[in-house]
Amino acid sequence: MSTSTSATATAGSQTGEPILRVTGLRKYFPIQSSFLRRTIGQVKAVDGVELEVFGSETLGVVGESGCGKSTIGRTMLKLLEPTEGTIQLAGKDITGFSRREMVPMRREASMIFQDPYSSLNPRHTVGKIVAAPFEVQGIEPPGGVKKAVQDLLDRVGLNPEHYNRFPAEFSGGQRQRIGIARALALHPKLIICDEPVSALDVSIQAQVVNLLEDLQNEFGLAYVVIAHDLSVIRHISDRIAVMYLGKVMELSDSDSLYLAPRHPYTKALLSAVPVPEPGGRGRRERIVLAGDLPSPANPPSGCVFRTRCWKAEDRCAAEVPALVEVEPGRKVACHFPEPAAGEVSFTPSQPNGTAPA
Amino acid sequence: MSDVQPATASRSPYLELRDLKVSFATEDGLVRAADGVSFSLERGKTLAIVGESGSGKSVTSQAIMGLHPKRSAQITGEVLVDGTDIVSASEETVRSMRGRNMAMIFQDPLSSLHPFYTVGAQLIEAVQAHGEVSKSEARQRAIAMLDRVGIPNAARRVEEYPHQFSGGMRQRVMIAMALINNPDLVIADEPTTALDVTVQAQILDVLRDLQGEFQMAILLITHDLGVVAETADDVVVMYGGRVVERGPVNEIFTRPRMPYTWGLMSSVPNLTDPRGTRLTPIPGQPPSLINLPTGCVFRPRCQFSAHVEDAWCDTKRPDLEPVGPRHDARCFLSVSQMAALAPRRADGEEVA
Structure with missing residues (x-):
């Protein structure tokens, strides 16, 4: 564990203790028989994940539906009880904390949800929604709750006069701003953002992404951004964890990951992203993965990706690949990783987009 | 109306929309969901309609399928599918055409x-x-x-x-x-939006293969510019119920000529942009289709109206004018102004 801080490649941000550290984190959901409610199996949504989040950095967690990325976000803040493993938030081991013990910890970290329509109580005014964290914590901010809320609304780009309006009176992008104001209320060190922009229109997504970046610079926030959109993740993240079937497949700084993915799954995932340049059509090597995601209730033996991997050999079925450091600041869980940046054969589409005019 | 047809078009288009207008009477007023939409599509080709929620793209596609109830929707203009006008045709005729002449792949x-x-x-x-x-x-x-x-x-x-x-x-x-x-025409309304990228790639491949085999015309409705770039031959950009730009995919992506299209392109993060490039969002919100702004519908969110004289943008509705080969845009900027103001996003340096 002690090597990770010195070995990480991203400049500056990762000195000292991480704000959040999870080790050996597992979250299994029981499958119960419909008749006797006996547990007949388990969905291994998160299956042995180690992650650290440092101050002022953005850790992206990316993967397809069913990979466990949302579960991990919720388990990190104990919105779901972990099955196994430890969670350390701001230096404290919160794994065994009760709901009541968690209350003061919620000042350290908060959450932004995907759906701005269902994550705000439709019967509460915006003022009440954004003031809720103060109320729960029993905090009287200097200048009063109303002023604090209005400052927050102003900061996220909403009109402070709209204090008394209801969520239904706002558009999707504005509602997401309300959610951000609420998450920001107690000046947390960490915000976990679960698909913060995927429910928004394209032209509005950029507004919210820019707002998140501005707030990070202003308050020195750390983010865990969970998303399936690889372009958004790449844009916003310093480091990225690629998940597949409850496990981290690759953990890397953002640039290196996109330049030269080392895990075959990362490579396939990146190659599947359509690039908005018509000239790029047909020039890129696209890896289309065969088949579907296996069931997390019954994951394949050995490497969970082997059933869809073109490099799989006997060893992959027998032996679970560990997430090991393959170059400084870069970990890959694969027996046969792709070549490193120097020895690449894979070319991403031209960075300067020389489309045949 | 300037209906520029490709000089090379030897065949007549399989699908042709002429000044299609769809509006719905609601308690709050008349919603003009599609307002004068015109475009055409040949067999074997793919046309992508790009736009945000409320741009009229789904309403347009439903009009092509004849799915709007006659009682609540007021439809004028023509939707010609293989020469038959769907708007004026009887319900039986349209029903017999669905499935054979045109079919729809739904989002969900x-x-x-x-x-x-x-x-x-x-x-x-x-x-x-x-x-x-x-x-x-x-x-x-x-x-x-x-x-x-x-x-x-x-x-x-x-x-x-x-x-x-x-x-x-x-x-x-x-x-x-x-x-x-x-069917000869397939309308795919956000066919991959609910899917993961690896599955999306599979589905787009299937569609492409089938098109090669059956030579059907595909009308693809999407907001994903990446999907458009990889699959479409032609692009129609819609905003506030109107076509604001249309042209061949290469033209639209290399020489976009309408500020809304510019905004769309620079607000999407691109895997090939250098990291740290700041996104340029389009300010404001999409318009309400009941209370459309006077003048150009994009005017309240447009940063370029100062370049247009006499505040035309505030008072007049621009027409769809030719700006290049088979390329039309609905904007008062002159073609040379458009060329000068268009963002150069590919190299990341000249983005405003």
Whole structure:
């Protein structure tokens, strides 16, 4: 564990203790028989994940539906009880904390949800929604709750006069701003953002992404951004964890990951992203993965990706690949990783987009 | 109306929209969901309609399928599918054309498939709706079609229910259902939006292969510019119920000529942009279709109206004017101004 801080490649941000550290984190959901409610199996949504989040950095967690990325976000803040493993938030081991013990910890970290329509109580005014964290914590901010809320609304780009309006009176992008104001209320060190922009229109997504970046610079926030959109993740993240079937497949700084993915799954995932340049059509090597995601209730033996991997050999079925450091600041869980940046054969589409005019 | 047709068009288009207007009377006022939409599409080609929610793209596609109830929707203009005007045709005529002449792949396969019937039963019904086909023959066609869209063990899975399929497989069932009567025009309304990228790549490949085989025209409705760049031949950009720009895909992506299109392109993060590039969002919100701004509908969010003299943007509605080969845009900026103001986003340096 002690090597990770010195070995990480991203400049500056990762000195000292991480704000959040999870080790050996597992979250299994029981499958119960419909008749006797006996547990007949388990969905291994998160299956042995180690992650650290440092101050002022953005850790992206990316993967397809069913990979466990949302579960991990919720388990990190104990919105779901972990099955196994430890969670350390701001230096404290919160794994065994009760709901009541968690209350003061919620000042350290908060959450932004995907759906701005269902994550705000439709019967509460915006003022009440954004003031809720103060109320729960029993905090009287200097200048009063109303002023604090209005400052927050102003900061996220909403009109402070709209204090008394209801969520239904706002558009999707504005509602997401309300959610951000609420998450920001107690000046947390960490915000976990679960698909913060995927429910928004394209032209509005950029507004919210820019707002998140501005707030990070202003308050020195750390983010865990969970998303399936690889372009958004790449844009916003310093480091990225690629998940597949409850496990981290690759953990890397953002640039290196996109330049030269080392895990075959990362490579396939990146190659599947359509690039908005018509000239790029047909020039890129696209890896289309065969088949579907296996069931997390019954994951394949050995490497969970082997059933869809073109490099799989006997060893992959027998032996679970560990997430090991393959170059400084870069970990890959694969027996046969792709070549490193120097020895690449894979070319991403031209960075300067020389489309045949 | 400047309807610039390609000089090389030897065949007449399979689908042609002429000044299509769709509006709905609501308690709050008249919603002009599509307002003068014109474009055309040939067989074997793919046309993408790009736009945000409320841009009128889905309303337009539903008008092509004749799906708007005559009672609540007021429709004018022409929608010519293989020469037949859907707007004025009788309900029976349109029904007989659905499935054969035009078919639709919906966005959400779980709510578009009936949960109580097997996939096979739904496909067989679709076949039998269009002619005297025996059940066993229809079943054979259903299995062949499921196999064609890449569903393994089609003969067994045809007996299964929609919930037994994964999201990607369900979307394949939707494609199979749309294609089972060999339609000449397929409308795909956000066919991959609910899917993961790896599944999206599979589905787009299936569509591309089938188009190569059957030469159908595909009308693709999406907001994903990446999908557009990879699959479309032509692009129509819609905003506030209007076509604001249209042209060949290469033209639109290398020489976009309408500030809204610029905004769309620079607000999307691109994997090839250098990291740290700041996104340029379009300020403000999409317009309400009841209270459209006077003048240009994009005016309240446009940063370039100062370049237009006499504040035309505030008072007049721009027409769709030619700005290049087969390329039209709805903007008062002159063609040379457009060329000068267009963002150069590819190298990341000249982005404003």
